[in-house]
Amino acid sequence: MSDKIYDPVDPNAQPCVRNVLKYFSDISGDRIITGQHTQTMAMEELGCIRRVTGKEPALLGFELLSYSPNINYADTDDECMIEVTENYGTLKRAWEWAEKKGLITFTWHWFSPLSGHSKSFFTENTDFDASQAVIAGTPENKALISDLDCMAGILRPFCDKGIPILWRPFHECEGGWFWWGAKGGEVVKKLWRLMFQRFTEVHGLNNLVWVWNSTLRECYPGDDVVDVISRDMYPEKHTHTACENEYNELVKITEQPKVVLIGEIGTLPDADELHEKGIGWSSFMIWSKVFCLTEDFNSFDYLKKLYDSPYAVTKDELPELY
Numbered sequence: 001m002s003d004k005i006y007d008p009v010d011p012n013a014q015p016c017v018r019n020v021l022k023y024f025s026d027i028s029g030d031r032i033i034t035g036q037h038t039q040t041m042a043m044e045e046l047g048c049i050r051r052v053t054g055k056e057p058a059l060l061g062f063e064l065l066s067y068s069p070n071i072n073y074a075d076t077d078d079e080c081m082i083e084v085t086e087n088y089g090t091l092k093r094a095w096e097w098a099e100k101k102g103l104i105t106f107t108w109h110w111f112s113p114l115s116g117h118s119k120s121f122f123t124e125n126t127d128f129d130a131s132q133a134v135i136a137g138t139p140e141n142k143a144l145i146s147d148l149d150c151m152a153g154i155l156r157p158f159c160d161k162g163i164p165i166l167w168r169p170f171h172e173c174e175g176g177w178f179w180w181g182a183k184g185g186e187v188v189k190k191l192w193r194l195m196f197q198r199f200t201e202v203h204g205l206n207n208l209v210w211v212w213n214s215t216l217r218e219c220y221p222g223d224d225v226v227d228v229i230s231r232d233m234y235p236e237k238h239t240h241t242a243c244e245n246e247y248n249e250l251v252k253i254t255e256q257p258k259v260v261l262i263g264e265i266g267t268l269p270d271a272d273e274l275h276e277k278g279i280g281w282s283s284f285m286i287w288s289k290v291f292c293l294t295e296d297f298n299s300f301d302y303l304k305k306l307y308d309s310p311y312a313v314t315k316d317e318l319p320e321l322y
Contacts, residue, residue: 013206013208023321035064058317060186064108068147105166148195152205165209166211226254233265238299240298243262260282261283
């Protein structure tokens with residue numbers, strides 16, 4: 001791999017960012033980093049993986065939805081509130097994982113900055129107009145900036161301690177189901193660049209690995225503001241492959257080569273096939289709850305087989321990157 005892949009897009013990035021990019025690049029096409037999303041204090045998924053495999057994933061995902069500043073508690077429903085309250089305080093778990101030198105990625109189901117009800121990260125639950133939010137001085141823009149500044153404060157302690165974060169904002173923006181993707185590709189590009197500028201230049205969050213999450217080229221904000229490209233996939237249950245076609249589709253969106261990973265997946269990939277074919281996924285992250293805690297999508301026998309593969313990187317095999 002060329003040094004171009006190793007070089008962070010933030011010119012002031014901390015050394016840990018380059019360490020992560022280099023490691024991901026070096027294993028590409030040979031091994032894949034195991035990952036698991038969590039969203040509750042109990043982290044039942046991690047416990048399940050420990051019981052079944054005797055090992056831990058090298059990467060843990062944490063959810064930031066309850067850290068959204070504009071949750072409408074006066075107009076919500078039980079489903080929303082259960083998800084929010086279960087998520088309270090989970091950054092404590094991220095800190096505990098960082099103490100073990102594990103890899104961390106954050107997902108932010110961002111409740112609408114200005115209006116909405118229930119799960120207002122869904123377009124159907126808000127009239128927040130992202131096309132107005134990228135215009136300086138509008139009410140939508142001011143609300144967006146306020147939320148960004150709040151989130152920057154939440155991320156600041158990780159930066160101060162030199163903890164690298166795989167930062168995956170505006171995920172699945174190719175669809176209209178989230179407010180950030182509802183107004184098309186040009187708006188998504190502006191949202192991304194606005195956040196990038198705010199976080200790197202204003203707040204100096206130089207510990208972030210910027211992870212793009214979409215296969216839609218017309219949404220892609222540019223190689224100068226993206227470190228890693230990714231996509232979310234939910235293949236057929238119990239069908240374990242190297243996801244070769246999906247990989248080949250994703251890598252076409254960039255001009256420069258980038259580190260490539262699976263942002264979310266429901267069915268475990270096949271690490272042995274990935275190695276045999278040289279498919280360059282550097283990591284995966286199984287989604288939470290039913291995708292990990294039951295055998296609806298993955299048998300526990302297969303979970304153990306994958307974690308035992310010489311081509312799957314588990315926590316005990318992860319080098320110290322920060």
